[in-house]
Amino acid sequence: MTDCIFCKIINQEIPSYKVYEDDKVYAFLDITQVTKGHTLLVPKEHVTDIFEYEPTLAGEVFARVPKVARALEKAFPEMQGLNIINNNKELAYQSVFHSHIHLIPRYGESDDFSIHFGNNQAAYSSESMQEIAEKIMKQVEQ
Numbered sequence: 632m633t634d635c636i637f638c639k640i641i642n643q644e645i646p647s648y649k650v651y652e653d654d655k656v657y658a659f660l661d662i663t664q665v666t667k668g669h670t671l672l673v674p675k676e677h678v679t680d681i682f683e684y685e686p687t688l689a690g691e692v693f694a695r696v697p698k699v700a701r702a703l704e705k706a707f708p709e710m711q712g713l714n715i716i717n718n719n720k721e722l723a724y725q726s727v728f729h730s731h732i733h734l735i736p737r738y739g740e741s742d743d744f745s746i747h748f749g750n751n752q753a754a755y756s757s758e759s760m761q762e763i764a765e766k767i768m769k770q771v772e773q
């Protein structure tokens with residue numbers, strides 16, 4: 632896609648700090664470095680978000696996540712954990728509309744990353760949980 636910043640990075644039209652590349656994916660340092668080594672893994676094929684992936688491309692991209700994860704772990708032995716984040720659509724904090732996976736190494740509780748998982752268990756009866764699960768199950772592509 633001509634007007635996509637990540638396509639331009641993949642095509643070397645704008646610079647990046649490359650971490651890994653093969654025929655299917657490109658991985659490079661996120662310019663903000665939420666934590667040291669914060670890396671983005673992107674498919675070379677332009678897809679906007681998770682909803683656009685064909686199964687083959689999804690397999691190719693997601694199969695490479697552990698490869699980059701292990702490289703980070705080896706590069707930074709002081710790393711104590713890794714958050715893998717994929718934002719989809721503006722409300723969910725997607726700001727670049729070429730799908731990408733964030734790999735964010737964690738070094739301690741006071742590093743510059745946080746995420747909040749609320750707990751709303753009390754608001755859902757087992758019947759409503761079952762209803763929600765069935766509603767989703769009906770929509771899963773066969």
Ligand code: AMP
Pocket residue numbers: 636647660661662663671717718724725726727728
């Ligand atoms: P998201 O907000 O999930 O869409 O993530 C997009 C990420 O791309 C942000 O974390 C930005 O810091 C990062 N980003 C944007 N432009 C560049 C660039 N030219 N080089 C590296 N990272 C970038």
Ligand code: ZN
Pocket residue numbers: 632635636637638639676677678728729
């Ligand atoms: Zn693109």
